Amino acid sequence: MLCSSSPPSGLLEKVFQYIDLHQDEFVQTLKEWVAIESDSVQPVPRLRQELFRMMTLTADKLRHLGAGVESVDLGSQQMPDGQSLPIPPIILAELGNDPKKPTVCFYGHLDVQPAQKDDGWLTDPYTLTEVDGKLYGRGATDNKGPVLAWINAVGAFRALKQDLPVNIKFILEGMEEAGSVALEELIRREKDHFFSSVDYIVISDNLWISQKKPALTYGTRGNCYFMVEVKCRDQDFHSGTFGGILNEPMADLVALLGSLVDSSGHILIPGIYDQMAPLTEEEKTMYRNTDLDLEEYQKSSQVEKFLFDTKEELLMHLWRYPSLSIHGIEGAFDEPGTKTVIPGRVIGKFSIRLVPHMNLSVVEKQVKQHLEAVFTKRNSFNKMAVSMVLGLHPWTANINDSQYLAAKRAIKTVFGVDPDMIQDGSTIPIAKLFQDITQKSVMMLPLGAVDDGEHSQNEKINRWNYIQGSKLFAAFFLELSKLHS
Amino acid sequence: MLCSSSPPSGLLEKVFQYIDLHQDEFVQTLKEWVAIESDSVQPVPRLRQELFRMMTLTADKLRHLGAGVESVDLGSQQMPDGQSLPIPPIILAELGNDPKKPTVCFYGHLDVQPAQKDDGWLTDPYTLTEVDGKLYGRGATDNKGPVLAWINAVGAFRALKQDLPVNIKFILEGMEEAGSVALEELIRREKDHFFSSVDYIVISDNLWISQKKPALTYGTRGNCYFMVEVKCRDQDFHSGTFGGILNEPMADLVALLGSLVDSSGHILIPGIYDQMAPLTEEEKTMYRNTDLDLEEYQKSSQVEKFLFDTKEELLMHLWRYPSLSIHGIEGAFDEPGTKTVIPGRVIGKFSIRLVPHMNLSVVEKQVKQHLEAVFTKRNSFNKMAVSMVLGLHPWTANINDSQYLAAKRAIKTVFGVDPDMIQDGSTIPIAKLFQDITQKSVMMLPLGAVDDGEHSQNEKINRWNYIQGSKLFAAFFLELSKLHS
Incomplete structure (x- = not known):
């Protein structure tokens, strides 16, 4: 003590x-x-x-x-x-x-x-x-x-x-x-x-x-929470009886969610970084002075390795850059075991942490446009609906x-x-x-x-x-x- | 009657x-x-x-x-x-x-x-x-x-x-x-x-x-059921506190699942169609003679549109071609509502319907090699494990x-x-x-x-x-x- x-x-x-x-x-x-x-x-x-x-x-x-x-x-x-x-x-x-x-x-x-x-x-x-x-x-x-x-x-x-x-x-x-x-x-x-x-x-x-x-x-940081629903029908399907002849909602949803962020954590939604406040020298100094032992932080978080190797980069990606996380899927098979189901209607959930001076309604528009473009390219017969259910500055x-x-x-x-x-x-x-x-x-x-x-x-x-x-x-x-x- | x-x-x-x-x-x-x-x-x-x-x-x-x-x-x-x-x-x-x-x-x-x-x-x-x-x-x-x-x-x-x-x-x-x-x-x-x-x-x-x-x-058709686990740690993370600095397991998993099948139902795993029995003329005749009203089938299935426009194509994709379905994800957020979680460990579930003369152990090897190749390219710090938990001829x-x-x-x-x-x-x-x-x-x-x-x-x-x-x-x-x- x-x-x-x-x-x-x-x-x-x-x-x-x-x-x-x-x-x-x-x-x-x-x-x-x-x-x-x-x-x-x-x-x-x-x-x-x-x-x-x-x-x-x-x-x-x-x-x-x-x-x-x-x-x-x-x-x-x-x-x-x-x-x-x-x-x-x-x-x-x-x-x-x-x-x-x-x-x-x-x-x-x-x-x-x-x-x-x-x-x-x-x-x-x-x-x-x-x-x-x-x-x-x-x-x-x-x-x-x-x-x-x-x-x-x-x-x-x-x-x-x-x-x-x-x-x-x-x-x-x-x-x-x-x-x-x-x-x-x-x-x-x-x-x-x-x-x-x-x-x-x-x-x-x-x-x-x-x-x-x-x-x-x-x-x-702020946060905007999105739900993207892909629906073929309300009922699920048997994957033997229907596998091979359907645009499966899970395949569509996985493609949509997979289009959001790359493996280095960079958000792939066009224009999303445009509104972000520019990084100042004063800010850099503040990050440099913050007391953070990166290795200790990694260890205490039980994480094998973070995406960044310096304290400054880490803090900036936590505090002053937006991030996108995929939280999960509602409507798919989520229990232990081996159910052979084609879910008929699934809802993907993700959110974006916002930083100054990102504007909620601009981000909402960018996300919707992006997902609609990805979905259109798939030529799927399913219905897609995107909604921003929470928007916090x-x-x-x-x-x-x-x-x-x-x-x-x-x-x-x-x-x-x-x-x-x-x-x-x-x-x-x-x-x-x-x-x-x-x-x-x-x-x-x-x-x-x-x-x-x-x-x-x-x-x-x-x-x-x-x-x-x-x-x-x-x-x-x-x-x-x-x-x- | x-x-x-x-x-x-x-x-x-x-x-x-x-x-x-x-x-x-x-x-x-x-x-x-x-x-x-x-x-x-x-x-x-x-x-x-x-x-x-x-x-x-x-x-x-x-x-x-x-x-x-x-x-x-x-x-x-x-x-x-x-x-x-x-x-x-x-x-x-x-x-x-x-x-x-x-x-x-x-x-x-x-x-x-x-x-x-x-x-x-x-x-x-x-x-x-x-x-x-x-x-x-x-x-x-x-x-x-x-x-x-x-x-x-x-x-x-x-x-x-x-x-x-x-x-x-x-x-x-x-x-x-x-x-x-x-x-x-x-x-x-x-x-x-x-x-x-x-x-x-x-x-x-x-x-x-x-x-x-x-x-x-x-x-x-046969079936082989796969589970692909991506793990950062056993505990979940808060997406505010860790969003932006992690290889998030859901992002990895969504990329893995998204690499399996394209929007036309074609399986993207290299070599998967190689063992399939060749299509004979006799077979084609049998499909032609089968009594199936495609529109009625579509309607009774409550499906907007199937992937194929002819009875023969539809039957072949149900009976004599393999199909791949993504069933769901265990370990992610699957309830109604808006939980802002980064799941720490997630298990994707999918299965492939097998047709003559596909061999279970060859398919298992192809799937594992494919997923390992996709995962390696991501340079993720997470751990991936693939297992075939059911294999049926x-x-x-x-x-x-x-x-x-x-x-x-x-x-x-x-x-x-x-x-x-x-x-x-x-x-x-x-x-x-x-x-x-x-x-x-x-x-x-x-x-x-x-x-x-x-x-x-x-x-x-x-x-x-x-x-x-x-x-x-x-x-x-x-x-x-x-x-x-």
Whole structure:
């Protein structure tokens, strides 16, 4: 564990002691939260009920802290298959409204990606399990752990009967992994109400680039998610009875998906790189200064070899170049075994991570034109339909805002080091949303280590990160208050 | 309904009357059989139990007919993932051993392909449901209906206390859809025992080429099933955190699968057509004489357009040319929704339908060499592994055998027409197995109509086909006996 470089103030020391003394209790609460299968990705009524349960539990927790809590009802959403599913409420909460203090609003999400034991988890994904200081469970790092760390920090001040150095607001949602349905509308509606008194917005929904060294994030890539359907008929075929006389939808789809990206990761869609912001010398310097041990990163990622051999190239391909990933196929044979089926209708799924200054509707047009051209060349009798089902902008912040300075100081106090100034290859669309709509300063202050495995099997958060994270947030409140006074 | 061209004999007339009078009872028995989820494809203990239940029910039914029944224990099989699953027994049964009569052995299978309501079934796949004379249910036509039709025919003679014109044997298995595990070994073992007295082997496990006109089948394609695994690591990745710096396994796999077949159905694996038997003039004539309305076939198959415009080309591509179908991918994202995952390890599944005189081990070598060449060119850091997990030979019979003549006459009696002499594009490996090992005459006598949809959603057998099929088998017994005397 790293030591603090300068001793914390008397109050902060007390808060740190409180957090250390109560760490088992904090882990227990995280365990209760992880136990709820709040999966927003699979559109299933049972899981939506779990999401509602998660939101209610959280609202109660915030009320217990003394916050004023509103659970905003968001109605329901119509799924492509016609079913209607209720959307979990968004929680708006506030604690303190002293006009002399800065007001910082914390955004977090309580939904998770799908997880099943037999996906390859070593422990039950919904039973938080500690092994060697690592807390394994779905949502442990994305994003239940960080949300609780913030609550723990606030709770420590309250438990010690200490005045909070800042006014605190919360906006917590349950649909982040499914594209933050209805969030944008709510932010717009609350722009001049809930957000009018907010000075800073903090998001803690990404990871460090290191296993040990903290980071501050000032940019994220966007994402646009495509579905390409190829259909011969609704029913499947027997491959003996029809094999040889059909344009098989899987053959068409594989050709379409195979036309998207080459083996070096280069996207083959014409024009896709045209809008990308030019690379500056200043940027190059920043990449050079970022602390990343490429071999160590490769090893900790359990990857034989990345596509690039230098730290700078790697970071640029994660942060400032677009990437295209093929996620899978719906409608084909996906079970173990040897089914001899010709799927009648298949949907390929892929997405493109966007960087400044790529424009969503231009990318959508380029992708559709490209796929239509490839499909036309095949002279297939099947029907193809392409749709962009999610479109999320990239985001970049001004790293000279006060809260970035406060966060740097808090990191120095708690971890004894200066943070890596990083971007994030993944998409946290609300960063961009908050920035665009509220015009407030938005910062991402991650707690999780690079090997936490969000979205993957065996997701975890280190107990150390979770507990030090609570301290970091407490220190951040004080630094921000000092900068304001 | 078509009329008989020549009136059946007095005995046969009685049998036909009996069958017509008892048709609801026969449908009820089929309903009980369909209700058992005897899925051999998914290697799951619960389904294996259902298979055992199916075999026990059938053995009891045959005992009730007066047959001597042996259920041959086949031990268990080791799955690739290490689990051990019990293999359902094979039923050997016999009824009559008069040396003056010919002995005909009926092969059938009682296992089915996987089916779930939400695959797109309009009714529950395991509840036989009659709509407009069509009996919908998994296994209705493949192969529970035809097995029961044979039992119904035998049962009609027994119920009328009439001497059976032939000695009857049964060999019924429960692993056909999973590659007839252990069947070959049993046939070899019983070659000089159970099969020594057998003159003819009848299989009724395929379909007519028409909705109304019966057929006799003298050949089937083989099949070899391949799995190609591409692995980066066991865990999945987040496409934001790793997109752009990895050789993504899905991109590799899509390129591999895309290299197999072109959009006109032509297989791109070098050398694959070299071993194929040359096309003869005699063959061409046979295709020309086959009764197939291409437009009607297209329509009933709900296909916009087949790859070929003439009947002859279509039949040749179904029967005498190999075909390659891509079935699906295991390990990628296959659910509804928008998961932003980079699958860490994926398995592509495809199979090639083989025709005379393609050799399994040559094809295996060609496929592996081709995929290895494509993969090498990609310079990917992932690992690729190709395996042929099923290999089944094609089969052709001598259509001048007595049982083909008897069957033609029986078809004329029951349906009033000469049958289409056809081959089958799908693989019924035991035709080849029986022929090679027992050296007996093997015939395929299908009952199902072309639109029955075996292996697909909404599989059905027409009530008419099922009931007339029972009569056809009864008439076949008499014709075979006449030819022998």
